[in-house]
Amino acid sequence: MKILYFYPENPLHKTQGNNARALALLEYFKTRNIETDFVGVATNIFTEKEIDKLKEEKLISNGYLLPIFIRKKNKLKYFFYQSLPNRITRKIGLFDRTRIGHFEAFNNVLKENEYDVVLISYVYWSRLIKKSPNLKNSRLIIDTHDFLTSQFQKKKKFQLGRFFQKEIEILSAFDKILVISPEEKYVFSQFVDKEIALATHALPSKNNSKTESKYDLIYVASDNEHNIAAVNWFFENVYPLLSKSIKIAVIGKISQYVGEFENVEKISFIENLDTAYQQSKIALCPMLSGTGVKIKVIEALSFGIPVVCNERGIDGLSNKTNNGCLVTNDPNEFAEYIHKLLNDEDFYAQISSEATSFFNNFHSLEANYKLLDKVFGL
Known part of the structure; x- marks a missing residue:
């Protein structure tokens, strides 16, 4: 062919x-x-x-x-x-x-x-x-x-x-x-x-490839209008509620829309995105608009990484629950999910397991x- x-x-x-x-x-x-x-x-x-x-x-x-x-x-x-x-x-x-x-x-x-x-x-x-x-x-x-x-x-x-x-x-x-x-x-x-x-x-399943964590949160995105609105919402409404000891990586063209913060590393281009995921604990997808599957969500789930997102973040997923995603449009709850994942090992393991199972069933x-x-x- x-x-x-x-x-x-x-x-x-x-x-x-x-x-x-x-x-x-x-x-x-x-x-x-x-x-x-x-x-x-x-x-x-x-x-x-x-x-x-x-x-x-x-x-x-x-x-x-x-x-x-x-x-x-x-x-x-x-x-x-x-x-x-x-x-x-x-x-x-x-x-x-x-x-x-x-x-x-x-x-x-x-x-x-x-x-x-x-x-x-x-x-x-x-x-x-x-x-x-x-x-x-x-x-x-x-x-x-x-x-x-x-x-x-x-x-x-x-x-x-x-x-x-x-x-x-x-x-x-x-x-x-x-x-x-x-x-x-x-x-x-x-x-x-x-x-x-x-x-x-x-994608290939990569949940066994995790290494020692360098970042607590990873956000990967291009610079379309939906992602710009999303990153602005996160840093204006959620970031102030987070502990400043949390290390955040913002990767892709979206990084040019993020201000200077002591605990935020901005990476406009990375040769191997897998390396960043392997070194991260939680993925962010604060989408307020847009349609279709969010590829960054599936990429995170392939590593067994829990995702904290808004409702638009689970668009296109076959299952809307028990899929490794914690979903809320409320900034306070968004921040609480992040803190709980970072501080409660059992809770993190549960959501990570759901991420791996969902990925293997639907996106292998x-x-x-x-x-x-x-x-x-x-």
Whole structure:
């Protein structure tokens, strides 16, 4: 089998949950000896050098990058070729992240190769294959990653019916739809007459790899608007209630939004995220908004690390209780959970055991790979 996999960012940047999802799929393809070509979008930090690293790790056979389009330097071209046509046809621009040159570059790859499957990440990028003359007999699969209509609800000119209808219309153009959470599967299955497969995020179990703790709390996140709101809520409402002897690690792009605190170590990038988890006692996921599975929660559970989170932190999990997560929207209770985990060894052992059991039952490689085998017809 030969697959063309489009994912816009660098899967090797593991401090973002979406990248971890993409990397997990590449590792699955590798274990199944699926020949995989990869297409990303070039940026100042995603270059041919990173494509070479993916090849070195034997995760891909060939790699391509769609050209950089800098809107500020191409204002007229963007207006006449993208913005104005969208206004005339009343297209919802938020659903389309392709830029001038992307469709042509992607279709050059399709033209020069034959693929059994073309896998597109995100509804945003579906236009890459729309009305393409070069698809041949490829099966089209989309990995949704998220329910986008919900993500757009605070945007100007948002109209629920119009936006949801557009998302369903895009999904219906694919042969199969890959979703990461049971909630997404339920919603989409009510409106799309195509196969919808649940393949949640899976990782190797690492609960036996814990080392001596360096951090009491670990918070890993990118810098999207939901995570920015979450980290602000935590440091404004929960942090003042915590003992200042507690050592906290904030890892990823979110660290630039955290002030200077004596007991907080900020790490914008880390080569091996596993090392940080191995040295941590508790994971934080103070999410107030956003949809879909929180990859950082699953990553923590794979190490048997208890998670303290808000209600949004358990979105997408098959079980909402006895899963290794302590859930509250109340800052005082959030802080109390942290203190109890750090000070009560029996309580910590109980929640850690629940984390390990839940992870093994629902997010192990073995369970998830069986589902993916069915998706890709293996």
